[in-house]
Amino acid sequence: MLPSRVLVLSMLGPLCLAVFTLFDPSYWRLMVAIDLAIALIALVDAALAWRPLVSVTRELHPVFSLGRANPVTLTLRSRAKRRLQVNVTDDLFEQASSEDLPLSVSIPAGGRVQASYHVRPLRRGAHALGAHHVRYGSPLGLWQRQLDLPAESPVRVYPDLEAMRMYDLMARQARELELVRATRLRGNESEFERLREYTRDDDYRSVDWKATARRQSLICREYQLESNQSLVFMLDAGRSMTSESDGIARFDHALNATLMLSHVAVRGGDRVGLVGFDASVRAFVAPASGARAARQLIQASYDLHPELVEPDYDEAFDYLSLRVRQRALVILFSHVMDEQVAATLVKRAAALSRRHLPLVVLFRDAEVERLAAAPLVGPAGLYTRGAAAEILRWQAGLVRELRRAGAQVLDVFPRELTPALINRYLEIKARRLL
Template identity: 30%
Template sequence: MTFTPRTIFLLIFFSLLTVSGFAIDELLYIGIVAALLLFAAICFEFWFMPNQDQIIVWRKVASKLALGVENSVKIYVENRSVSELKMMIHDEPPDEFAMRSVNFEATLRPREIRSFYYEIHPNHRGDFVFHNVNLSCYGILFGLIQKRYIFSLLMPVKVYPNFKAIKKFELTALRGKWMQSGTRPVRQFGQGTEYESLREYSPDDEYRNINWNASARMAKLITTQYQVERSQNVMILIDAGRLMGGVSMGLSKLDHAINAALVLSDIAIKKNDNVGILVFSKTVQSFLAPKKTRTQLSFIAERLYNVKSELVESDYASAFEYLRQKHKRRSLIVMFTEFLDRYSSQILIHNVSVMYPKHLPLCVLMKDHSLNMIVNQAIESKDDVYQKAAAAELLEEREQAIAFVRSHGAIVLDVLPENLSSEVINKYIEIKNKNRL
């Protein structure tokens, strides 16, 4: 128990009043009476201060949080005492999270339960811990004393890739409706080779799909409708080297890649394809063989949630050799990586050529917002000239490197981080529809 600033002020004031009473008798009596009244009020407040077992506190937060988005936290406080409680509540979420205020003031009547809500914004994946909830109660009369209660509510949580984005793409991807995402819609039927159904011919259908036998029987043109192939393999490779540690839109490139990989995995599994992952930097960090079971997405999320970028150069050769030994079947290899110049792209192409044409490689890169901003900014000083020239040179080298990779048969996506998931899924559906696997 401690005195509040109000009590300390009154004690000092009454002490000065009492000392002044040696010169003026009336002030002495006033000071003594006031001090006694203050003491009585403190005793009264102390008497009605509740024990810790008369206050129940619990926290409600999901054990799995999503990276880069708002996640809700609720604190519940129950007053089981017989008196009204004035209190201050302070929660202790992980320091690594961005959040609004975690301090709350409230007055609870006897037997009342009150909830307090705030949001957290995880900026890093991995394991974290919520700590104590601290509660300070003030005296019921004038708030002269304060008693602190510490509730040990240790709660481990895991921050996963942004699984909340899955629902955003799930329905649109499965139906081929991409206008909401700002991407070009691709056709879902008529470009595969697996039989789907027969229907009446329409002017947009290809002549080669007309079923002449069925047309003769029904005395009208009938077309055969095909669907894209199922049970194919999608192998997702994620580069966790130093170039993937760059930050864009508040998240690292690795974070953006993992978010997109999780969304792609969900869509591909729902389209009955087998999905696996391989994470690498200097060495292979994690491998999960392609499957399409209902639990595969959970396994993928579990492998990805704690992946960190390393300050090392990525070894493409060891990653592709590991994949070659572990996975033999033809697959769409979606590799989230980054390179800056033609030299690094040559290293990539040398290793991709080992996989091609048995596999179909798709290299996914992310544009750098900061470089584009520097190139487009107005020149105001001599330093701006040098910065703009350097940024333009880096962008030119990068474009040359991308062109070099494309010239050797690899598919390359170079997109803004915020469009990564939609562009990757759109390309995946396009590849499926064109029967490139």
């Protein structure tokens, strides 16, 4: 129970009288009478407000999307015989925010209302929303009744699912995924699917002249990519993947691209699997097809976070070799900055290429490239520019060594990863490298 502004202001009268009694003691009886009256009224008002009059229930989807505004609905019920003006807020989990709280609602006598707010989680994993905190005025307005109502609503924060839903809608409407150049490739190196009318962006070599003659309009052949092939995503969750780009950890860039490409691959009839590792293997999903396979990847990775340890490539590749026998496109995400780690990666990529097709995704660093191109300002600027240029030279050498070892390489800025990876996947499929 907290005093309201009305109660605080009502105490100003007796306070003024207390000052007057310093000069004229005859005011003390009036002061005491007013004090007793205010105290009696306040006690009666507090007694009337003592019984809790508001209850709260919460409705939400048990899965939240990382970085998105996820809706939460509160239902407030009143047992009061008067209209209540209620303020309510919820305990959020760490690394979550809401711009809507606290909520202010008016509940009619004996009625109920619903109010909604949005939670924006900033970290994946298992979390929970906590207690409700409710505040409303007493019958006479002298007190603010505060209720702390225990509640716990478990939620799992997954990577950005809304982006995949957006892609799914666009794919169903036969539209192109934003920022991705190619959707379904057409050409004579894939399986024939159907005949359709010619469009301006079609290759003239795809025109079916017999069908064109029959229908008296240009008809072309449409081909689809081979399906029922395997992709395995290897997510390095070691030290170097904790660093951020555009406010997001490199690991999360890799995970978002993994889930988006797995969604594309599953819709195209391919199988998807996953190996998550740091100093040991922390997650594994065997390659499988269908929507269930994409959900398994989400379940296995939503609580996977990069740790400040060195990744063990030998253990991860040995684990993969034992469990994935059929040829697959193995996509490894890493940010290699150590010569010993780089040598291990090249060696393991060469061994892997005997059975699988390795695709190593390396992250470019915009800050390093900016420093390498920065104007020279004094000796410190010369040293900084030289160091940045040396890093770029070393990284370019690593890319060449990986390609000589038989690996495909995608060297890309984190913000451009998802569209670039999908395009490379489609290119590999079109060229029948698997």
